[in-house]
Amino acid sequence: MLVGTLGRSEDSQVIDKCHELFQQHASGGAQIPADIRGSVYSTVRQSGKESDYNQLLEIFSKTDLHEERQRVFRILGTGPNSELRARTLEWSLSDAIRSNDVPFVIGGVSNAGYDGRQEAWNYFKNKHPILLEKFAPGFLYNRLIQNICGHFTDMEKYKELEEFFTENKCPAERTVKQAMESVKLRAAWLERDGESVAQWFKDQGF
DSSP states (O other), rough: OOHHHHTTTOOHHHHHHHHHHHHHHTTTSSSOHHHHHHHHEEEEHTOHHHHHHHHHHHHHHHHHOOHHHHHHHHHOSSSSOHHHHHHHHHHTTTSSOOOGGGGHHHHHTTTSSSHHHHHHHHHHHTTHHHHHHOOOOOOOHHHHHHHHHHHHOOOHHHHHHHHHHHOOOOSSSHHHHHHHHHHHHHHHHHHHHHHHHHHHHHTTTT
């Protein structure tokens, strides 16, 4: 957890060490300890390099261990490169991914900041008939909605969600309502406290 936190905080020593460990691991040398491997993968993925992305895909394809595959597919879409996030979204519905894992692959893209959330949402809308047929009704379809829709922070997006799910009925009404309520609460908090929080960060030198 500490490795991942320092990596997200752009600690240069941690980032450099993660890349060093990753290259050794990916080339068949010293293996990264399992308890920090996910954090190392995540830190490396934040570089946005296509070469790192391809190495992670290779690690995924060469292992039969679901735990190791899970480490990869959860973070593959989290990087800053929009083209690689788009590749991840298309990959999510390929034969390489088990049905049970699809929501978490797409959810990784949704976790990649504002742009990632929008890209995951657009993908969900474009692929909705396929996703509906493949996963609804049930836990996996509900998980998709939770991972994609519940983290927006403005009322404009709330209205867009409302319009989409009014026009496209789905068997997850309760989950949709919960996701939309989360958006409304986040938007209200941002409206109330956004400026003061931004000022606090500015005062702290961020």
